Amino acid sequence: xxxxxxxxxxxxxxxxxxxxxxxxxxxxxxxxxxxxxxxxxxxxxxxxxxxxxxxxxxxxxxxxxxxxxxxxxxxxxxxxxxxxxxxxxxxxxxxxxxxxxxxxxxxxxxxxxxxxxxxxxxxxxxxxxxxxxxxxxxxxxxxxxxxxxxxxxxxxxxxxxxxxxxxxxxxxxxxxxxxxxxxxxxxxxxxxxxxxxxxxxxxxxxxxxxxxxxxxxxxxxxxxxxxxxxxxxxxxxxxxxxxxxxxxxxxxxxxxxxxxxxxxxxxxxxxxxxxxxxxxxxxxxxxxxxxxxxxxxxxxxxxxxxxxxxxxxxxxxxxxxxxxxxxxxxxxxxxxxxxxxxxxxxxxxxxxxxxxxxxxxxxxxxxxxxxxxxxxxxxxxxxxxxxxxxxxxxxxxxxxxxxxxxxxxxxxxxxxxxxxxxxxxxxxxxxxxxxxx
Numbered sequence: 306x307x308x309x310x311x312x313x314x315x316x317x318x319x320x321x322x323x324x325x326x327x328x329x330x331x332x333x334x335x336x337x338x339x340x341x342x343x344x345x346x347x348x349x350x351x352x353x354x355x356x357x358x359x360x361x362x363x364x365x366x367x368x369x370x371x372x373x374x375x376x377x378x379x380x381x382x383x384x385x386x387x388x389x390x391x392x393x394x395x396x397x398x399x400x401x402x403x404x405x406x407x408x409x410x411x412x413x414x415x416x417x418x419x420x421x422x423x424x425x426x427x428x429x430x431x432x433x434x435x436x437x438x439x440x441x442x443x444x445x446x447x448x449x450x451x452x453x454x455x456x457x458x459x460x461x462x463x464x465x466x467x468x469x470x471x472x473x474x475x476x477x478x479x480x481x482x483x484x485x486x487x488x489x490x491x492x493x494x495x496x497x498x499x500x501x502x503x504x505x506x507x508x509x510x511x512x513x514x515x516x517x518x519x520x521x522x523x524x525x526x527x528x529x530x531x532x533x534x535x536x537x538x539x540x541x542x543x544x545x546x547x548x549x550x551x552x553x554x555x556x557x558x559x560x561x562x563x564x565x566x567x568x569x570x571x572x573x574x575x576x577x578x579x580x581x582x583x584x585x586x587x588x589x590x591x592x593x594x595x596x597x598x599x600x601x602x603x604x605x606x607x608x609x610x611x612x613x614x615x616x617x618x619x620x621x622x623x624x625x626x627x628x629x630x631x632x633x634x635x636x637x638x639x640x641x642x643x644x645x646x647x648x649x650x651x652x653x654x655x656x657x658x659x660x661x662x663x664x665x666x667x668x669x670x671x672x673x674x675x676x677x678x679x680x681x682x683x684x685x686x687x688x689x690x691x692x693x694x695x696x697x698x699x700x701x702x703x704x705x706x707x708x709x710x711x712x713x714x715x716x717x718x719x720x721x722x723x724x725x726x727x728x729x730x731x732x733x734x735x736x737x738x739x740x741x742x
Contacts, residue, residue: 334399380427384434394511409453409483410664413677431479439461458643459658485531491645492550494583509538556638569688585611586711589607679738712734713729
């Protein structure tokens with residue numbers, strides 16, 4: 306769902322070929338290394354292929370990065386086997402082409418399918434490498450990088466209602482980019498980031514070797530868990546540590562406008578949310594809306610939570626810690642953990658679990674010209690600052706602007722900032738996500 310879920314650059318620093326026909330030479334190189342040369346036509350898309358544009362744009366959701374001047378790849382490779390990736394790495398080195406790796410549809414800055422440099426490049430799209438294997442007895446899973454977070458959640462939920470994985474809520478997010486960027490979601494205050502729960506991986510390095518955690522060494526294994534997708538190699542698959550959740554979790558969404566004391570509630574939330582028990586994930590979505598009373602524009606803050614427990618356990622907790630919000634039983638709903646991820650992306654309660662498998666259901670920012678950024682907050686923001694911020698939402702260019710506050714604390718305070726490349730740990734009380742189209 307969010308910007309730090311992005312797949313980034315795999316930079317190969319070889320001298321660019323002087324050839325005037327890099328695509329043709331690259332294809333010839335692939336034909337010599339693919340075990341079945343006839344499969345090239347099914348797995349490789351050149352700029353002259355009728356399907357090239359649809360394949361390229363299938364995961365390019367930000368129109369800001371799909372303009373006529375946006376650099377496009379010479380070819381797109383959609384491998385079926387590790388050997389296809391090894392051949393692509395070899396031929397990129399030989400012909401001086403840079404490489405991008407793409408696993409999902411949430412690359413907000415297009416780093417997995419375009420470039421800001423005037424150099425020829427190739428995209429490896431991992432769409433076909435998406436198997437998920439769950440071991441309930443050992444509480445582990447092997448998942449290929451081309452799978453989505455939703456596909457992973459679905460396979461876990463099919464086998465157990467009390468196992469989960471602490472990744473993000475956007476079910477169309479690609480696993481490869483998500484894990485390699487860190488990956489936070491509904492369980493990160495309880496169990497840390499997705500990357501904190503990776504226990505092994507299979508990676509193809511620049512020498513075309515397939516390495517696991519032992520053979521790649523701890524330094525490289527450290528780097529791929531938050532250091533950026535594709536920066537150090539192509540990760541084929543990840544071994545994950547699954548975590549325990551109750552069979553029933555509780556969710557709520559309560560919205561307040563400025564006329565309903567939203568400013569004071571948002572201000573108060575800053576002092577409370579990061580200190581709540583690890584079992585609760587709290588966020589606020591802030592946007593402009595029309596007031597029900599007179600159709601006048603106002604600011605609405607939607608307070609959302611997912612709690613690992615029942616309604617009867619949540620209500621006294623909220624009454625003790627945040628009574629000002631006024632949560633009552635009618636605001637709350639019980640469901641399974643997998644379903645709570647769908648709820649958190651604003652699906653109606655009761656949609657089938659198979660919705661998690663729909664790779665074509667795009668995010669709220671899909672097919673728009675948009676920009677998204679983040680800030681980490683270490684001290685509460687004064688109430689007067691919020692009062693000064695709200696008028697900016699009324700500007701024409703901000704009519705679709707969204708701010709999301711996500712509480713930190715819990716397990717994130719216990720993990721040292723150098724334990725993985727993702728450093729935003731203790732000392733951060735929440736993160737702000739800014740999105741505008």
